[in-house]
Amino acid sequence: MSNPGHSPRIDCLQYANWSEKIFRQMRSGNVDAVHVTIAYHENFRETVHNIERWNRWFEQLPELIFQGRTAEDVQLARETGRTAIFFGFQNPSPMEDDIGLVEVLHTLGARFMQLSYNNQSLLATGCYEADDSGITRMGRQVIREMNRVGMVIDMSHSAERSTLEAIEISERPIAITHANPAFWHPALRNKSDDVLRALGQSGGMLGFSVYPHHLKGSSDCSLQSFCDMIARTADLMGPDRIGIGTDLCQDQPDTVVEWMRVGRWTKEIDYGEGSRENAGFPEMPSWFGDNTDFANIETGLRAAGFDAEGVAAVMGNNWLRFYGQSFGTHTSSVTDGRVQAAQ
Amino acid sequence: MSNPGHSPRIDCLQYANWSEKIFRQMRSGNVDAVHVTIAYHENFRETVHNIERWNRWFEQLPELIFQGRTAEDVQLARETGRTAIFFGFQNPSPMEDDIGLVEVLHTLGARFMQLSYNNQSLLATGCYEADDSGITRMGRQVIREMNRVGMVIDMSHSAERSTLEAIEISERPIAITHANPAFWHPALRNKSDDVLRALGQSGGMLGFSVYPHHLKGSSDCSLQSFCDMIARTADLMGPDRIGIGTDLCQDQPDTVVEWMRVGRWTKEIDYGEGSRENAGFPEMPSWFGDNTDFANIETGLRAAGFDAEGVAAVMGNNWLRFYGQSFGTHTSSVTDGRVQAAQ
Numbered sequence: 001m002s003n004p005g006h007s008p009r010i011d012c013l014q015y016a017n018w019s020e021k022i023f024r025q026m027r028s029g030n031v032d033a034v035h036v037t038i039a040y041h042e043n044f045r046e047t048v049h050n051i052e053r054w055n056r057w058f059e060q061l062p063e064l065i066f067q068g069r070t071a072e073d074v075q076l077a078r079e080t081g082r083t084a085i086f087f088g089f090q091n092p093s094p095m096e097d098d099i100g101l102v103e104v105l106h107t108l109g110a111r112f113m114q115l116s117y118n119n120q121s122l123l124a125t126g127c128y129e130a131d132d133s134g135i136t137r138m139g140r141q142v143i144r145e146m147n148r149v150g151m152v153i154d155m156s157h158s159a160e161r162s163t164l165e166a167i168e169i170s171e172r173p174i175a176i177t178h179a180n181p182a183f184w185h186p187a188l189r190n191k192s193d194d195v196l197r198a199l200g201q202s203g204g205m206l207g208f209s210v211y212p213h214h215l216k217g218s219s220d221c222s223l224q225s226f227c228d229m230i231a232r233t234a235d236l237m238g239p240d241r242i243g244i245g246t247d248l249c250q251d252q253p254d255t256v257v258e259w260m261r262v263g264r265w266t267k268e269i270d271y272g273e274g275s276r277e278n279a280g281f282p283e284m285p286s287w288f289g290d291n292t293d294f295a296n297i298e299t300g301l302r303a304a305g306f307d308a309e310g311v312a313a314v315m316g317n318n319w320l321r322f323y324g325q326s327f328g329t330h331t332s333s334v335t336d337g338r339v340q341a342a343q
Numbered sequence: 344m345s346n347p348g349h350s351p352r353i354d355c356l357q358y359a360n361w362s363e364k365i366f367r368q369m370r371s372g373n374v375d376a377v378h379v380t381i382a383y384h385e386n387f388r389e390t391v392h393n394i395e396r397w398n399r400w401f402e403q404l405p406e407l408i409f410q411g412r413t414a415e416d417v418q419l420a421r422e423t424g425r426t427a428i429f430f431g432f433q434n435p436s437p438m439e440d441d442i443g444l445v446e447v448l449h450t451l452g453a454r455f456m457q458l459s460y461n462n463q464s465l466l467a468t469g470c471y472e473a474d475d476s477g478i479t480r481m482g483r484q485v486i487r488e489m490n491r492v493g494m495v496i497d498m499s500h501s502a503e504r505s506t507l508e509a510i511e512i513s514e515r516p517i518a519i520t521h522a523n524p525a526f527w528h529p530a531l532r533n534k535s536d537d538v539l540r541a542l543g544q545s546g547g548m549l550g551f552s553v554y555p556h557h558l559k560g561s562s563d564c565s566l567q568s569f570c571d572m573i574a575r576t577a578d579l580m581g582p583d584r585i586g587i588g589t590d591l592c593q594d595q596p597d598t599v600v601e602w603m604r605v606g607r608w609t610k611e612i613d614y615g616e617g618s619r620e621n622a623g624f625p626e627m628p629s630w631f632g633d634n635t636d637f638a639n640i641e642t643g644l645r646a647a648g649f650d651a652e653g654v655a656a657v658m659g660n661n662w663l664r665f666y667g668q669s670f671g672t673h674t675s676s677v678t679d680g681r682v683q684a685a686q
Contacts, residue, residue: 041440043439043440093440096386096439096607097384097386097436097606097607097608098607098608099607099608099609099610100607100610119465119479119480119481120463120465120476120479120480120481121465122462122463122464122465122608125476128480129476129479129480130476130477130480131476131477132476133463133468133472133473133474133475133476134473134474136462136463136472137462137463137471137472137473137608137609138462138463138608138609141608141609141610141611145610263440264439264440264441264442264443265440265441265442265465265480265481265484266442266480266481266484267442267443267484267488268484
C-alpha cells in the first residue's frame with residue numbers, strides 16, 4: 001500500500017478534530033505528511049497532555065499514521081503507505097517564559113512554532129494588535145535557539161513588522177504555513193507583497209490556506225480564483241517558495257474557534273476573523289472539504305498553467321525540501337525528492 | 344508595644360532575603376507596613392510556593408509580622424506593634440496567560456502587580472525594549488480586571504508609552520512603587536516629567552527608591568541630594584502623590600540579581616542596570632542600609648524643608664490613603680490617618 005504513483009503531497013497546517021475517520025481520509029487522499037497544530041494557548045504541561053493523546057493514536061493506528069520528525073519520515077510514509085504527522089504550535093505558549101523549553105519541545109517532536117498568535121506574545125506582535133513593536137528582546141534569543149535546534153519559525157498570525165524582522169533576524173529560512181496574499185484578498189491575516197517578497201528571497205515558504213476567511217469570496221471562492229492566485233504568487237515569490245497549508249479545521253465544534261480566539265486572555269468574546277453574526281467556523285469551499293480533496297487543487301493548478309513539475313512542487317516537493325533543510329541541527333538538502341543529510 | 348509615637352511609616356517596595364533578623368529590624372525601625380515582592384518571573388504555581396513560605400513566617404513570627412490585605416491592617420499593625428506585609432509582583436508572570444488568575448491572586452493577597460518587568464510582557468512593554476507599543480489587547484482587559492478586584496497597577500519597570508497609557512486606561516489611580524525622577528538621575532528606570540505629572544494628576548503615587556542604580560551618584564549619593572530631589576518632585580507631582588519604595592534587597596546573594604534580570608528568557612547573561620564589571624548588587628548608600636534607617640530619611644526631609652505634616656505624608660500617610668482607596672472592590676478613603684470604608 002505504498003504511494004508510488006504520485007509525487008509528495010504535504011499539508012503544512014491542519015487543526016482538525018482528529019479521528020480515525022480523518023486519518024483514513026488522509027490515506028484516501030494520498031497525503032504523505034501533515035503539520036498538525038497541537039497547541040493554541042496551551043502551556044507546557046497542557047501541550048504534553050496533547051502529545052500524550054497523539055501518542056495513543058500512533059499506538060492505536062500505526063497502519064495509518066506515525067510521528068514525523070525528519071524529512072526522511074515523509075519518504076518513509078510514502079514507502080509504507082502512511083501519513084507522517086509533524087507537531088507545531090500556533091503560539092509560543094507551550095514554551096511559557098522558558099527558553100530552555102525550546103529544545104525540550106523539539107525533542108518531543110515540535111517542528112513549527114508561531115512567535116505569536118493574534119495578540120502580543122513575549123516574542124513578537126500578533127496581527128490583531130494596534131501597534132507592532134517587532135521582535136522583542138526575548139524573541140531574538142528564542143529565534144536563535146529555534147535556529148539551533150531546528151524548529152521552524154512560523155509567522156502566519158504575526159503582524160507585519162514582526163514578520164519582516166523575524167525573516168531578517170533568523171539565520172535559517174522561516175515559514176508562513178497558512179495564509180494567502182493580501183493582493184488577492186486583503187484580510188488582516190493575509191500577507192503584503194513586501195512580506196511575501198522578503199520571505200521568498202530568504203528561502204522561506206508560504207503555505208496557501210483554504211480557510212474561508214482567507215479566501216477571496218470566502219466560502220464561495222472558486223477553485224480557479226484560488227489557483228490563479230497561486231500562479232501570481234509563484235511569480236512574486238518564486239515557484240520553489242510555495243506550498244499548501246490548508247488550515248483545515250474539520251469536524252471542530254464552534255467552542256474550539258472560541259478557544260482559539262479567546263484563550264484565557266479576556267473575559268469578553270473576541271470574534272477574530274469572524275463577527276458576532278458569523279462567529280463559528282465558516283463553511284469550507286465546495287472543492288475542498290477534507291483530506292480526500294487535494295486532487296481538486298492539483299487539477300486547478302494544471303488549469304492555471306502549472307506543468308506537472310510545478311504542480312508537484314506546490315503540492316509537496318517544496319515543503320519536502322524545506323523540511324529537509326529545517327528540522328535538524330545541521331543543514332540538510334533534498335535532491336529530486338530524495339532527502340540527503342548534508343555535511 | 345504599640346507605635347503611638349510616630350506617624351505611619353510604609354515602605355512600598357522591598358525584596359530582601361527575608362529572615363527573622365530583617366523582621367526584627369522592621370520592628371526596630373517602626374515600619375508599619377511593607378509591600379514585599381514575592382515574584383519576579385515565577386509562574387502561578389511557583390508564586391503559590393512563595394506564598395506558602397510567607398505563610399510559615401506568619402505562623403512562626405506572629406508577634407513581628409502578619410499578612411496585610413487592607414489599609415485597616417496598617418492601623419492594626421500600629422495598634423499591635425507589628426509590621427503588615429502586603430504581597431506584590433514585579434512581572435505579570437504569576438497570572439501567566441490567564442485573566443481569571445487576577446482575582447485568584449488577589450484573594451491570595453496580591454495587592455500590586457507590575458504590567459511588565461524589563462522586557463515585553465503579554466500586557467505592556469518593559470523599559471529595556473527598543474520599542475514600546477503600549478498596552479496590549481490583553482493588557483487592556485487585565486487593567487479592567489485589576490481595577491475591579493482592587494489590585495494596584497504598578498509601572499515601575501515599564502516603558503514610557505506603556506506607562507502613560509496605563510495611567511490613562513486605568514479607572515483607578517496607579518502606582519510607580521520604586522523609581523526616581525529622570526530629571527535628577529537619568530537612568531533608564533527613572534521616570535520622565537511627563538510620566539510623573541500624569542501620575543500625580545491622576546491621583547497615582549510614586550515611591551522613591553534607594554537602590555543605588557536609581558540614585559544620582561549611585562552608592563555615594565548624599566542624603567541631602569536624595570531629599571532635595573523629593574522636595575522638587577513634590578513640587579512637580581503634588582505633596583500627596585509621593586512616598587517611599589526603597590527597593591531594599593538586603594542580604595541577597597548575587598545569584599538573585601541574576602534571576603531578576605535573566606529569569607528564563609535568555610541563555611546569555613543580561614546585566615540590566617549593572618554591567619559586566621559591576622554585575623552584582625551595588626552597595627547601599629551610607630544613610631540607608633536596612634529597615635532601621637528610615638529615621639535618617641525623616642531627618643533629611645526636615646532639612647530639605649518639609650514640615651512635620653509633609654514628612655509624615657512622604658513617610659507613610661500618602662501610601663496609607665492610597666492603600667485605602669486601592670485594595671477593595673469599593674472605594675475607600677482615609678481621613679486623618681483613620682481608614683473608613685466608603686459607601
